Amino acid sequence: MVHVASILRPATLLAINLLLLMIWGFAGISKVQDGMPSWFDDKFGKTFLGTFPGLKATFWILTVSELVAFALAIVSLVRIEFLRQRPPTFLAATAVWSLFVFLQLGFGQWLTGEFSGAFQQFMYFCGTLLTLQVIQASNKSSSAS
Numbered sequence: 001m002v003h004v005a006s007i008l009r010p011a012t013l014l015a016i017n018l019l020l021l022m023i024w025g026f027a028g029i030s031k032v033q034d035g036m037p038s039w040f041d042d043k044f045g046k047t048f049l050g051t052f053p054g055l056k057a058t059f060w061i062l063t064v065s066e067l068v069a070f071a072l073a074i075v076s077l078v079r080i081e082f083l084r085q086r087p088p089t090f091l092a093a094t095a096v097w098s099l100f101v102f103l104q105l106g107f108g109q110w111l112t113g114e115f116s117g118a119f120q121q122f123m124y125f126c127g128t129l130l131t132l133q134v135i136q137a138s139n140k141s142s143s144a145s
Contacts, residue, residue: 009138013082016131020094021073028066047111065101087139095132
């Protein structure tokens with residue numbers, strides 16, 4: 001009989017991996033497919049981002065950041081890091097990189113005075129920190145086994 005505890009770690013890590021894959025896959029790929037939205041200039045054009053690094057650069061830096069997170073999540077999934085045979089190195093890297101992407105998104109919200117959106121980004125950041133702690137605790141428990 002399989003012990004429930006033996007499937008909790010891999011199931012948790014797999015769920016985290018799939019969530020990060022979904023978040024950054026949908027965000028990054030849609031930006032590539034749709035390009036810079038028409039509202040982007042209205043929202044950020046009057047901020048310093050309009051001149052440095054420029055609106056197009058700002059948009060594509062964010063897009064590339066999301067795609068890097070997506071790629072890290074893919075590598076983690078392909079390496080099957082959610083199983084005990086491998087430490088979740090790329091999954092942890094995905095979570096850490098995600099912190100920086102949420103930081104970028106939150107910065108844009110604060111810069112434009114959208115404090116509700118900034119708070120949401122802060123909560124995503126906090127949730128990602130918690131996720132990272134779960135990944136790291138899982139890594140420690142797998143190396144102790």
